[in-house]
Amino acid sequence: MDLSADDHAFFARLLEQRTGQQLQPGRRWRLDTALQAVLKSHAIEDVPALVRRLRMGDPVLAEAVAWALLNHETFFFRDQPAFTQLVTAGLPALRELRAAQRRLRIWSAGCSTGQEPYSLAFAFAREPKVWEGWQIDIVATDISPLAIERARAGLYTQFEAQRGLPVQELVTLFEPAGDSWRVCDRMRHKVRFSRHSLFDAPPPGGPFDLVLCRNVLFYFAPDRRRAVFANIASAMAPDGRLMLGAAETVIGQTDDFAVDPEQRGLYRRRDGAEPAMARVA
Numbered sequence: 298m299d300l301s302a303d304d305h306a307f308f309a310r311l312l313e314q315r316t317g318q319q320l321q322p323g324r325r326w327r328l329d330t331a332l333q334a335v336l337k338s339h340a341i342e343d344v345p346a347l348v349r350r351l352r353m354g355d356p357v358l359a360e361a362v363a364w365a366l367l368n369h370e371t372f373f374f375r376d377q378p379a380f381t382q383l384v385t386a387g388l389p390a391l392r393e394l395r396a397a398q399r400r401l402r403i404w405s406a407g408c409s410t411g412q413e414p415y416s417l418a419f420a421f422a423r424e425p426k427v428w429e430g431w432q433i434d435i436v437a438t439d440i441s442p443l444a445i446e447r448a449r450a451g452l453y454t455q456f457e458a459q460r461g462l463p464v465q466e467l468v469t470l471f472e473p474a475g476d477s478w479r480v481c482d483r484m485r486h487k488v489r490f491s492r493h494s495l496f497d498a499p500p501p502g503g504p505f506d507l508v509l510c511r512n513v514l515f516y517f518a519p520d521r522r523r524a525v526f527a528n529i530a531s532a533m534a535p536d537g538r539l540m541l542g543a544a545e546t547v548i549g550q551t552d553d554f555a556v557d558p559e560q561r562g563l564y565r566r567r568d569g570a571e572p573a574m575a576r577v578a
Contacts, residue, residue: 300328304344308332308366311351315363316440317496317525318516331365364443371409373461374416376511376543379562383540384420387560391506392427394536400432404505404532406495407513408437411448411488415480416461417509418487419470436502438493449490451480495525499532506534512542519550526551530566539564 308328309320320328332344339358341347350358374380388401395401405414414437421428439445458467458478471478493500495513508529514522529539530553539554540563541547547554547564557563 300332300344304348307348307351308362311359312363312366315359316367317494317521318367319518320366328366332362335361335365360442364441367441367444369409369444370512371412372457373412373419375413375461377461379540379543380416380420382560382562387507387538387540387563388420390560391538395506399430400434401507402434402502402505402534403436403507404500404502404509405435405437405488406493406508406510406529408439408448408490409441409444410453410457411437411444411451411480411490412453412457412461413437413509413511414448414488414490415451415484418484419462419466421487422470422484433487434502435488436500436505437488437490438500439490440492440494442492445490445492448488449485451485452477453479495528496521497528499528503532504534504537505532506537507540508533508537509540511540512545514541514545514550523551526553530554533566535566537566539566 305320305328312318312320332347335341335358336343336347339347339361341350347358347362351362391401403414403417405417408414414435417435418433421433437448439448452474453471454477458471462470467478470481470484472481473479489502491500495510499505510525510529514525517525526547530551533539538557538560539547547556553567554564555567557565
């Protein structure tokens with residue numbers, strides 16, 4: 298498929314308008330493959346015909362294109378060392394902070410197809426005695442309704458289910474579903490999924506003690522990134538913690554957060570101040 302510069306610009310604008318993400322040069326190689334899949338699934342002849350339909354206003358098709366252009370790379374317990382650090386050090390620190398309330402509120406922001414919030418649910422399930430008597434609220438959101446639909450169903454291919462999980466947990470936390478695997482009901486019910494834009498007011502369920510927003514922010518322009526940081530900070534408890542992706546940082550990106558000096562890989566709201574929520578149109 299030979300796409301012109303105008304074609305690239307058109308689809309880049311569509312992606313940014315619908316998700317806030319930029320179609321960076323390193324992701325443009327996916328454009329041909331992604332659009333071929335959309336053309337086939339919607340029985341559209343070629344890219345010019347696709348563009349014509351999109352210009353006429355077809356929200357279902359626009360959502361399909363945006364979904365195809367997003368990076369869906371995710372798996373259970375992604376970035377294992379960082380996740381291990383969170384489970385062995387970050388969560389115990391929060392447990393001490395919330396010992397009186399015996400409740401944790403967690404937000405998985407940009408959860409894609411659900412592997413991250415389910416990983417959190419699995420982590421708590423691994424230590425039933427430690428968390429006995431605690432109320433653990435896990436809210437998971439994503440801009441894509443297609444991603445949320447998949448996440449809520451908890452249905453994964455054999456390959457997806459095996460990525461990051463030991464075989465024993467695949468057997469105990471999932472149930473066979475034809476050629477796929479479905480997260481068992483008791484685990485699925487521990488996560489509340491909803492569609493949400495990071496540029497909108499935070500989802501219900503806060504203030505959050507822990508927010509995970511991993512491998513999302515580096516796709517945003519700097520001004521949008523700052524707005525998302527401000528919105529996340531407004532949703533957190535003053536002593537809450539933020540976890541980003543391995544290649545992301547708050548340094549030079551926002552004044553709302555600072556590195557947590559006690560927990561490697563986590564961030565705190567700067568001075569525990571109440572930040573003003575920011576929005577980007």
